[in-house]
Amino acid sequence: MGCVFRLTNGPKCPGTVAPTQHPSLQPIRYRMSKAAFPDVSQIKFEGPKSDNPLAFQYYNAEEVIEGKTMKDHLRFSTVYWHTMCGSGADMFGSPTAVRPWDDGLSGMDQARARVPVFFEFCEKLGTPFYAFHDRDIAPHGASLKESNAWLDEIVKLLKQGQDSTGLKLLWGTAQLFVHPRFMHGAATSCNADVFAFAAAQVKKAMEVTHELGGEGYTFWGGREGYSTLWNTDMKRELDHLAKFLHMAVDYKKEIGFKGQFYIEPKPKEPTKHQYDSDAAACLNFLREYGLLEHFKLNLETNHATLAGHTMQHEMEVAGAAGALGSMDANTGDLLLGWDTDQFPTDLYMTTQCMLSMLKYGGLKTGGVNFDAKVRRESFEPIDLFYAHIGGMDAFARGLKIAAAIRADGKLDGFLKQRYSSWDSGIGAEIEAGKAGFKELEAYMLEKGEANANVSGRQEFLENLINRYI
Numbered sequence: 001m002g003c004v005f006r007l008t009n010g011p012k013c014p015g016t017v018a019p020t021q022h023p024s025l026q027p028i029r030y031r032m033s034k035a036a037f038p039d040v041s042q043i044k045f046e047g048p049k050s051d052n053p054l055a056f057q058y059y060n061a062e063e064v065i066e067g068k069t070m071k072d073h074l075r076f077s078t079v080y081w082h083t084m085c086g087s088g089a090d091m092f093g094s095p096t097a098v099r100p101w102d103d104g105l106s107g108m109d110q111a112r113a114r115v116p117v118f119f120e121f122c123e124k125l126g127t128p129f130y131a132f133h134d135r136d137i138a139p140h141g142a143s144l145k146e147s148n149a150w151l152d153e154i155v156k157l158l159k160q161g162q163d164s165t166g167l168k169l170l171w172g173t174a175q176l177f178v179h180p181r182f183m184h185g186a187a188t189s190c191n192a193d194v195f196a197f198a199a200a201q202v203k204k205a206m207e208v209t210h211e212l213g214g215e216g217y218t219f220w221g222g223r224e225g226y227s228t229l230w231n232t233d234m235k236r237e238l239d240h241l242a243k244f245l246h247m248a249v250d251y252k253k254e255i256g257f258k259g260q261f262y263i264e265p266k267p268k269e270p271t272k273h274q275y276d277s278d279a280a281a282c283l284n285f286l287r288e289y290g291l292l293e294h295f296k297l298n299l300e301t302n303h304a305t306l307a308g309h310t311m312q313h314e315m316e317v318a319g320a321a322g323a324l325g326s327m328d329a330n331t332g333d334l335l336l337g338w339d340t341d342q343f344p345t346d347l348y349m350t351t352q353c354m355l356s357m358l359k360y361g362g363l364k365t366g367g368v369n370f371d372a373k374v375r376r377e378s379f380e381p382i383d384l385f386y387a388h389i390g391g392m393d394a395f396a397r398g399l400k401i402a403a404a405i406r407a408d409g410k411l412d413g414f415l416k417q418r419y420s421s422w423d424s425g426i427g428a429e430i431e432a433g434k435a436g437f438k439e440l441e442a443y444m445l446e447k448g449e450a451n452a453n454v455s456g457r458q459e460f461l462e463n464l465i466n467r468y469i
């Protein structure tokens with residue numbers, strides 16, 4: 001997610017207040033929103049023939065697919081961090097997207113001003129959900145107490161926004177990676193005080209998520225990893241991470257928060273190695289520390305790529321373990337190789353995701369959350385609309401294509417046939433646990449040779465998929 005979280009030199013994001021610009025030193029100025037996007041009205045479905053770039057060609061919220069509306073399948077969500085705090089700054093360059101609604105504001109003034117803009121954006125776009133980090137919505141204060149007070153003030157505004165628009169919170173999270181105190185990690189820091197600070201911050205973030213009726217809470221271990229093993233006691237760090245998550249589980253029960261906990265895998269960036277590196281590593285960690293029943297995975301496309309996997313691979317690993325929770329929808333640039341968080345437009349990818357999603361019974365508490373940012377060169381506010389509309393249409397199309405593939409049954413039929421040797425005879429006996437090495441040896445000694453193999457037909461299947469796309 002790049003530079004939107006920079007703590008200094010980045011007055012455009014509430015998480016980026018430099019001490020000299022401390023908001024408590026600024027006069028409080030509450031601004032009601034004039035329309036931030038006066039030229040955009042409600043984005044509507046106009047169908048594939050429409051050439052209106054501010055309309056959906058495929059996302060038809062109320063259209064029913066496999067017995068459920070598109071809206072309920074996809075549960076689209078807009079993120080506060082990229083949408084409201086994204087400035088286009090990168091490690092070589094200053095912000096390019098100077099938003100009119102920020103209007104020279106900083107700190108809490110800016111944080112207050114952004115809330116109505118965000119709700120206007122989501123309402124016009126029609127994503128039913130949103131997600132935030134504590135420090136995207138309100139700035140870091142000089143102390144935890146001050147940060148908490150500021151957070152409470154913005155949470156009240158979010159509550160008003162939710163009540164007046166019907167927008168719902170998909171998940172909240174704590175930002176435990178921007179502030180210098182988290183340089184060695186948060187729950188895996190070598191500094192016990194930092195662990196304590198992180199615990200206090202997550203406690204508060206869970207409370208406000210609960211207060212806002214959040215359907216989930218996400219843990220992304222931004223700096224839970226290492227840059228060198230020379231200075232790292234990995235076992236001790238992992239034990240601490242598990243302790244931290246157990247504390248969160250206990251506190252969740254204590255406050256009666258019923259939302260789903262998610263872990264978001266990512267292998268690297270900012271650290272060289274992050275402990276939650278991919279779906280399989282997360283599942284193993286959760287299982288080893290007795291946490292599996294309390295968590296599902298929030299999978300992100302660009303993180304899968306960084307881990308050397310496809311998103312489909314990650315969805316299948318999570319789905320097979322009953323841990324498919326939610327999706328952070330974006331895509332990476334394969335030629336760049338870092339977390340570019342681009343908006344997803346690849347129909348093969350969205351089709352694969354939707355096939356896995358339908359196969360494992362849908363996203364339930366999760367959603368398709370656009371953890372994606374417009375390019376640095378796409379600095380005009382209208383680009384935020386084009387980007388989200390394109391992503392929503394790409395997933396809507398993926399959903400329709402996946403449903404067509406399933407209805408047709410050819411792909412499924414091929415798979416059934418491919419594994420049919422397991423449905424009867426020796427295969428069924430192995431699956432039922434009725435045959436061990438001795439029985440299998442006797443079977444093969446008598447038979448002499450295994451049945452002939454048949455083709456995997458990869459090219460045939462790729463051609464078949466192209467017919468639906």
Ligand code: XUL
Binds near residue numbers: 266
């Ligand atoms: C970082 C990332 C985060 C998480 C929430 O790459 O994806 O935005 O989604 O902290």
Ligand code: CO
Binds near residue numbers: 264300328371
């Ligand atoms: Co993410």
